[in-house]
Amino acid sequence: AQKVTQAQTEISVVEKEDVTLDCVYETRDTTYYLFWYKQPPSGELVFLIRRNSFDEQNEISGRYSWNFQKSTSSFNFTITASQVVDSAVYFCALSEDFYNNAGNMLTFGGGTRLMVKP
């Protein structure tokens, strides 16, 4: 069975601080996808990134960066120089069944609520 754990339920930072959201996963599969989604107060889920299990390269997109480490089964997300607009709930998710690609069902972590104060 697959499982995603986000140990931080809530984080509060002051604007311009860097913040890292942790994600630890469990799966029996050797091939899988990992995702991060953002859910702002409006409620919609916004896709941020997908990473497959064969690609352990870290990724940077603007102020966002992701660190994938298979050895520790972690896929952490860092926001640099946080802004008030980053305030949202962030979900890490896992999809097994590599050959069905990212179109398969997702197992979500419990989410981390990030509050960025001005």
Added chain:
Amino acid sequence: SAVISQKPSRDICQRGTSLTIQCQVDSQVTMMFWYRQQPGQSLTLIATANQGSEATYESGFVIDKFPISRPNLTFSTLTVSNMSPEDSSIYLCSAGALYQETQYFGPGTRLLVL
């Protein structure tokens, strides 16, 4: 990418009634799913909507309570039957396709049962 719409966006319903939520995708997709997000909680998969056949339900969810239809590759409905206040949640439709980058989500339907 796929654009997904849901109707209604929100509703307030009385205990014992049923509500049908519609999900429309702007392109043909392989997989469609229904998730529930209870207040302050994460997303839980209800079922996979299969075109032309019965949906595949996750543990804890049954067809009598959450009947699902998927008549074609771009449309699905979820009915929440005989509602109780515990059914108050956001219901989200999602879709994905083979070799696509990710699974996309609709804006959700916020349901409050009194």
